[in-house]
Amino acid sequence: MLKNYFKIAIAVLRRRKFFTFISLFGISFTLTILMVLTAFIDKVVGDNYPDKKRDRLLYVNRVEQKGKDNMTSGTLSYYFLSHYAGMMKTPVKVAISSGFSGTNTYVNNKKIAVSYKYTNAEYWDVMDYDFTEGKPFNKQQVDNADHVAIISEDMKKQYFGDVGPVVGKYIEADNVSYRVLGVVKNVPVTSYMFFSDIYMPYTVSKADYKSKSYGGGYMGVLMAASKADVPKMQAEYDNLMKRVPVESKDYQHLYSHAYTFFSSYVDTGNESTSGVFIVVTAISIFVFVFMLLPTLNLVNINITRIMERSSEIGVRKAFGASSRTLVYQFIVENLILTILGGIIGTLLSIIALAVINSIDLITNLELSINFTVLFIALLVCLVFGFLSGVYPAWRMSKLNVVTALKAQ
């Protein structure tokens, strides 16, 4: 029986090449987009390099101050983080670093774009960068404002070329020379809190890190002694923020939060709008619409496809197929179509990810297929196939035999 269904399904698919193409294209393209999207999300949110101790960490990225007519929101100053987070008892360490900025440097008269970032010494204890050579700068070097730097593998290659160890060599950025202390594995730019080509002590920053204003270019990561201490640390930070005075009379409220990774990653810096809510809603709507369109398309195509086979339906009914048997047949046919689409979609996803990786669309981001998602997507494909087959099949099965036979 199934073999027979398979035969007719393949025959019909081959006869209506254009319909088949449209259907398969719809399914496989949707699947590919979803796979690339999830690979992307998976990489960005799920990859915990260099903040490997994520379950012990809380991230402080923004401060917002609100008044009747005024509001300000943005990243924090070094002072704010070191002063207030430094007062806290639960965190064992506080990593403070600036967001990355860009500048240019020249090697043999060739211009290269360079990102740089300032950090404190504890940053290297909280984060787990993989050092391919050398080591991080220590507190003393930071306090002395030594011109030292940690560079990424990419930077090493671009600046020094394919050479051996570069620790002890000098690298120039913004017309200042820094002694290379270590080389770390690349961080993708999507991990914007940790990405940079060059990392330097905050004390060498040209901007005034001693300024007591709240806003600045810095972010903090609080590390608890253990996972169990994280809620306590979060509560302590919230309590602390309630006591922090606003900066001027223009403002009445001050908000700042220590978030877990995902919340902080999508933090809008706006107290009344949750970034998590926005992101989850946006992704859900996107996925829903993306799946809905091909489903409707399939339903439509299937109705046409099935109705033009009314003679076959009439004959099958006359020779003893019940309506239910016919519904079953058409659903199986549709599942065969969607499974084919699923297979093509999987292949396309692999190709698309390989292409995205090879053209280096996003610096240092290596996408790979998430097999859980692939499995779920294939399952969704089946549900797809089932749903888009049920309605047309049901309509068809209601067809009167005599009418069905006359239709030809």
Add this chain to the structure above:
Amino acid sequence: MIRLQNIEKVYRTDTIETLALNSISLDVAKGEFLSIMGPSGCGKSTLLNIMGLLDAPSRGSIKIADKATENLNDKQLAQFRNKTLGFIFQSYHLINDLQVLDNVELPLLYRDTTAKERKMLATEALEKVGLANRVKHFPTQLSGGQRQRVAIARAIVGRPDIILADEPTGNLDSAMGNEIMDILINLNRNEGTTIVMVTHDENMAHKTHRLVRLFDGSQVQ
């Protein structure tokens, strides 16, 4: 074998009611070859569809092989048709996407049979209609007469007691028509299959045991 009592069929639209069949009572004996004649639109095909349980009468009762059929549900009707009835249509109604053998096997798909049995029975049926060498062909590769022979093989493959044929020679020239007719006559004679055939053709009709004439939905002979 078939007993129709006071069969009426009324087609209703919003504005008019058409009486397609008016109080038809008819008995078809076991092993009989009956033909139904009449001008276009007289209700011949409607009557045949009702006998074949493809269409329900507006009034009246149908007994087939001593079984009352009024209260059968969709599934039971399907099973009953599958076991007891075989159909032959004027325009063949073969499935063009399937090879000849698969077309003939079709009724067996809806019973408990193995693929091997199906193949065997279908080949046997094709031998009876002289098409054993065409099993791998597709219907579109065959002539009209050959297609109708495939359709006959499909109708007899399940060994039904009754075959209902709706103008089986209507699309064929007289030589091919005679060929088809011979197959049906042999089937009736050798296997004892009851056959009811709707036809336009007096010559064909006279080769059968009995002739029933319809006019405007009523039986006139």
